[in-house]
Every structure is written in structure tokens, then in C-alpha cells.
Amino acid sequence: MALFPTVEKVCKTCHEPKPLMAFGKQKAMKDGLRPQCKECRNAEGRKYYRENKEYRLAQSAEWQRNNPDKRAVINKRCREKNLEKHKARGKRYLEENREKVLARRKKYYQKNRTKLLEEEKQRRFSSYGITQGDYDDLMAKQEGLCPICERSLFEGTQINIDHCHSTGKVRGLLHNKCNMLLGLAGDDLNLFYNAIRYLAECRMPEENSNKILKMEN
Numbered sequence: 001m002a003l004f005p006t007v008e009k010v011c012k013t014c015h016e017p018k019p020l021m022a023f024g025k026q027k028a029m030k031d032g033l034r035p036q037c038k039e040c041r042n043a044e045g046r047k048y049y050r051e052n053k054e055y056r057l058a059q060s061a062e063w064q065r066n067n068p069d070k071r072a073v074i075n076k077r078c079r080e081k082n083l084e085k086h087k088a089r090g091k092r093y094l095e096e097n098r099e100k101v102l103a104r105r106k107k108y109y110q111k112n113r114t115k116l117l118e119e120e121k122q123r124r125f126s127s128y129g130i131t132q133g134d135y136d137d138l139m140a141k142q143e144g145l146c147p148i149c150e151r152s153l154f155e156g157t158q159i160n161i162d163h164c165h166s167t168g169k170v171r172g173l174l175h176n177k178c179n180m181l182l183g184l185a186g187d188d189l190n191l192f193y194n195a196i197r198y199l200a201e202c203r204m205p206e207e208n209s210n211k212i213l214k215m216e217n
Contacts, residue, residue: 009022011023014039022039129168139153146174147174148174148182159174160174160178161173
């Protein structure tokens, strides 16, 4: 027997003849198709959900709690399949609820600050190829000071791991602003020499020679 003996089928709910592709598959039926068309079946599903919303939400939440691994797999598959749709929806929600989202993020950060900072530190260690021991050795070698501004590294808002952009080798620990100074100058020594000379020449005459001599020595 052919799977689709006719080109149309009458829906059991709306009683309208529709193309076979308008019906979902069901192996138990003789023709292999559900008696209801997809449109009617979806409408009934939405109606049932509205009438039993609290029960369905509680049922779904319980399943998700009992099946975290399956839930993660399903969520990942769904997101990959509808990536652009998810991005657009997330962007639209953020635009419409910016204050609410920022407040929620701030509350979450305050509640989980220690955990988040530790996770961020471990990510940085991994990206620079160092361990906590290497980090502690650098801190001890610098005696807890930033080698550029010579202030305590713990005075700033963030301690940056400075590295050579050519070789990737870690050079030391710097304040965020001091690290940005090197980055903006592109590690070009001539720029720093010129900047020192410029600042020295803009000062009092008696200071100029001392600054320039110190720079050249």
C-alpha cells in the first residue's frame, strides 16, 4: 500500500480538504498521517496551554530540574538552529528593557562578584598560558608595585597581565591605565622618548636639562 494513497485529506477538526503535507506523521494510522491538520493541532495546543498555563509551566520546570543534561542539549540544539532569530530577539528585548536588564545584571554581579572575578582570572591565566603560581611569582618579584607608576597594584580597579604582542610572552603586572599607555603607544620606545623630551621642554628651564639627561642616560 502506498504511504499517500490520495493527494488530499480531510481534517477531522476543520473538515477541510488539505494537501498531505499539511498533516503531521503518525505511524499508527493507516495512511501514516495524523487525523488533524497541523494548523488545527497547533491551535488546540495553544488553547490547552492558555487554559492550563500554570500546570504546564510547573510541569516543565520540574522536568528541567530533573533533566539538566537533556535540557542543556535541547537548548544548545535549538539555539544553533535558530541563531539569528535568538540574536534578533535578544537585541530587541535589550532595547525595550534596558534599565531592567542592567539592574538584573548589576544585582547578579553583586551577588556573585567573588565567583565571577575568579572565573575571569582563570580565563586570563588560560589565555596567557600561566598558572596561579606564575602570577604570584610576578607579584612577589614586583613587590606588589606597578613598574610604570610605581604605585601599589592594589590601588587600581584592575590588575592587567601585560604581554608582548609579538611573542605572546608575559612581561609583568600593570595597572589598567599603565597597560593602556603601552598599548596606545604600540610598545614604540621612540614615542616614549619623544613624549619625555616634549614634557621636559615644556617645564622650567632648570628642570629641562635634568629630565633630558636622565632620559638619555
